[in-house]
Each structure stands twice: as structure tokens, then as C-alpha cells.
Amino acid sequence: MHSLSIYRSVGLAAVCLALAVLPARAQDDAITHAQPTLRVEPLDIVTHSGVHHFHVEIADTPREQEIGLMYRPAMAPDHGMLFEMGPPQQADFWMKNCPVPLDMVFIRPDGHILRIAAETTPYSEAGIESGGPIIAVLELRGGEAAEIGAEPGDVVRHPYFHHD
Numbered sequence: 001m002h003s004l005s006i007y008r009s010v011g012l013a014a015v016c017l018a019l020a021v022l023p024a025r026a027q028d029d030a031i032t033h034a035q036p037t038l039r040v041e042p043l044d045i046v047t048h049s050g051v052h053h054f055h056v057e058i059a060d061t062p063r064e065q066e067i068g069l070m071y072r073p074a075m076a077p078d079h080g081m082l083f084e085m086g087p088p089q090q091a092d093f094w095m096k097n098c099p100v101p102l103d104m105v106f107i108r109p110d111g112h113i114l115r116i117a118a119e120t121t122p123y124s125e126a127g128i129e130s131g132g133p134i135i136a137v138l139e140l141r142g143g144e145a146a147e148i149g150a151e152p153g154d155v156v157r158h159p160y161f162h163h164d
Contacts, residue, residue, distance in 0.1 A: 034071040038064055044157040049149040060084040070097040075141040084160050088133035095124045101142030106130040111161030113154045116145050
């Protein structure tokens with residue numbers, strides 16, 4: 001289905017491996033294959049072009065988030081992975097062990113998109129910042145956010161978010 005790896009900065013206990021913590025990176029060396037498909041739930045993104053429906057895997061444990069979409073060679077359209085991160089926090093991610101570009105959609109507690117990192121670079125260890133406090137990251141196939149016209153301020157509908 002997909003291939004991605006996302007990493008959080010020090011102090012963020014849930015998503016993937018810490019960029020700034022060497023022992024956490026050492027854990028990544030033990031990850032050699034993709035994880036099985038996680039629980040899948042529906043999710044919608046509301047943009048100026050309408051409501052777009054997705055089927056997303058839910059990464060809600062530290063280990064699921066650590067592995068993320070690593071080693072997955074492709075991502076199907078209308079699919080993704082939602083990283084449920086807990087309390088609002090700044091987050092930094094990377095693409096180590098991810099062979100395909102992804103769109104990273106950084107989401108605030110109210111479900112509004114804070115920032116989109118489009119077409120991230122496969123295998124890159126460069127940090128990708130959330131741009132502010134978020135509670136989730138939605139990873140989509142690279143270019144899909146642009147295809148549906150998603151922009152900061154648009155709404156992601158899923159029970160994890162506190163919609164107004």
C-alpha cells in the first residue's frame with residue numbers, strides 16, 4: 001500500500017524516531033521491513049473543491065508510529081496513514097526508509113490543516129517541521145494534497161479531532 005517513515009523530535013513521545021536523540025536512531029536500525037496494515041478508518045478532507053474521502057490506517061501506538069510507512073513501495077490513491085500524536089506539540093519528521101514521496105498534512109486539534117509538506121523526498125533524513133503545535137499528521141501519496149486542492153485552513157474530518 002504505502003511506504004513512509006516519519007520521525008518526531010525530542011520530547012514528542014509518539015511518532016517515529018527522534019531526530020535529535022542518537023539512541024532513538026539506533027532503534028531504527030532494527031526496523032527492516034514494513035509493518036502489517038493497521039486498523040483502517042474513514043477520513044474526509046473538506047477543500048474548496050468539495051469533500052474528499054480517504055481510508056486511513058491509524059498509527060496510535062509508539063511502535064506503530066515509529067515504523068509508520070517505512071519500506072512500503074507504493075501508496076494507493078485515497079489511502080493514507082493518520083498518526084494520532086496526543087496533546088498539541090511541535091513535531092519534526094523525516095523520510096528515512098521511505099522509498100516514495102509523500103504529502104505530510106499537519107493537523108491542529110480542531111481538525112484544521114496547519115501546514116502541508118508536499119512531495120517529501122524519499123529516504124531523506126532532513127527534518128520536516130510541523131510549523132506549530134499539532135495533534136496529528138496525515139500522510140498521503142505524494143501530490144495527492146494538491147490534486148484535491150488541500151490548503152492550510154481546510155478541515156480534516158475524523159473522530160480524533162475536536163470540530164467546532
